[in-house]
Amino acid sequence: MAGNSQRRNRRTANKKGATVGSGGKRRRALEGKGPTPPAEMRKGHVKQRVANARAKQAARRPAPRRGGGKGTNELVVGRNPVVEALREGVPAIMLYVQQFIDSDDRVREALKLAADRGGIHLMEAPRPELDRMTNGLNHQGLVLQVPPYEYAHPEDLVAAAADEGQDPLIVALDGVTDPRNLGAVVRSVSAFGGHGVVVPERRAAGMTAGAWKTSAGTAARTPVARATNLTRALEAYKKAGLMVVGLDADGDTEVQDAEVLEGPVVIVAGSEGKGLSRLVAETCDVLVRIPMPGGAESLNAGVATGVVLYEAVRHRM
Numbered sequence: 001m002a003g004n005s006q007r008r009n010r011r012t013a014n015k016k017g018a019t020v021g022s023g024g025k026r027r028r029a030l031e032g033k034g035p036t037p038p039a040e041m042r043k044g045h046v047k048q049r050v051a052n053a054r055a056k057q058a059a060r061r062p063a064p065r066r067g068g069g070k071g072t073n074e075l076v077v078g079r080n081p082v083v084e085a086l087r088e089g090v091p092a093i094m095l096y097v098q099q100f101i102d103s104d105d106r107v108r109e110a111l112k113l114a115a116d117r118g119g120i121h122l123m124e125a126p127r128p129e130l131d132r133m134t135n136g137l138n139h140q141g142l143v144l145q146v147p148p149y150e151y152a153h154p155e156d157l158v159a160a161a162a163d164e165g166q167d168p169l170i171v172a173l174d175g176v177t178d179p180r181n182l183g184a185v186v187r188s189v190s191a192f193g194g195h196g197v198v199v200p201e202r203r204a205a206g207m208t209a210g211a212w213k214t215s216a217g218t219a220a221r222t223p224v225a226r227a228t229n230l231t232r233a234l235e236a237y238k239k240a241g242l243m244v245v246g247l248d249a250d251g252d253t254e255v256q257d258a259e260v261l262e263g264p265v266v267i268v269a270g271s272e273g274k275g276l277s278r279l280v281a282e283t284c285d286v287l288v289r290i291p292m293p294g295g296a297e298s299l300n301a302g303v304a305t306g307v308v309l310y311e312a313v314r315h316r317m
Contacts, residue, residue, distance in 0.1 A: 076144040079106040086113035090212040098141035149207035151226040154233045157196035167264040172198040175271040179205045183214025184302025190218035192309040200230045246284035261312040269301045
């Protein structure tokens with residue numbers, strides 16, 4: 001009898017189907033799994049990448065490294081350029097005036113602007129001395145000495161954003177050699193609440209008097225950092241949790257659809273003619289393009305950067 005009972009138990013155990021007393025497990029399996037999780041929690045979604053980048057950036061915030069070197073002294077030469085530089089608030093330490101100069105409205109205005117600003121020394125010099133200083137340029141009796149620009153370090157820009165409790169919004173320029181373009185970018189970064197501009201140390205525009213003038217005074221409150229190697233600086237930004245977004249006419253994503261602009265980001269713009277260099281383009285996390293229905297082949301760095309900064313601010317609102 002015992003053997004028959006064991007055989008029946010084995011046959012019952014091998015039966016398929018519901019087990020008596022399952023506690024409603026099959027019924028629970030048919031129930032819904034609840035609402036769809038938000039985009040930030042869905043694996044592979046771009047918003048999750050942005051959220052992860054923010055968390056990474058907060059966890060690996062770099063210690064500030066103050067100072068990125070200085071530029072060189074610069075001379076603004078000629079009556080009109082000197083007056084315009086003084087009007088636009090270009091930093092200056094010395095105004096050289098030729099001895100026995102024939103005064104006119106521009107000379108008088110230059111002297112008044114320098115005196116009103118304060119901190120600018122007036123120096124009278126003979127014409128041969130001004131000729132020597134300017135290598136024979138037509139100085140017209142007025143020479144303004146601009147002090148070396150004090151560049152920030154690229155990491156200073158991330159630290160400044162952290163101090164303000166904001167996601168970094170930085171612009172890097174690759175191969176932009178026109179100081180007026182640099183000044184226009186500085187002005188756009190200031191207008192849209194960015195945290196600064198990064199330029200390479202070599203073969204790139206620096207903060208000259210021309211860049212100061214084009215920035216319309218915003219260079220006084222928007223730092224410009226200088227990087228010895230732009231690619232390495234971008235890699236450091238990526239390690240700090242920033243997304244690197246390059247502007248490219250052949251980019252896969254249109255700028256208005258680039259959700260990565262929501263978080264900590266550095267926007268990279270190239271020159272109007274050559275665009276981004278190969279190494280810089282390969283370093284970018286994503287390449288975006290600006291749609292241009294009008295058929296223009298490209299925009300200069302100042303205009304293109306302004307468009308993307310607007311989109312970044314719109315995504316963050």
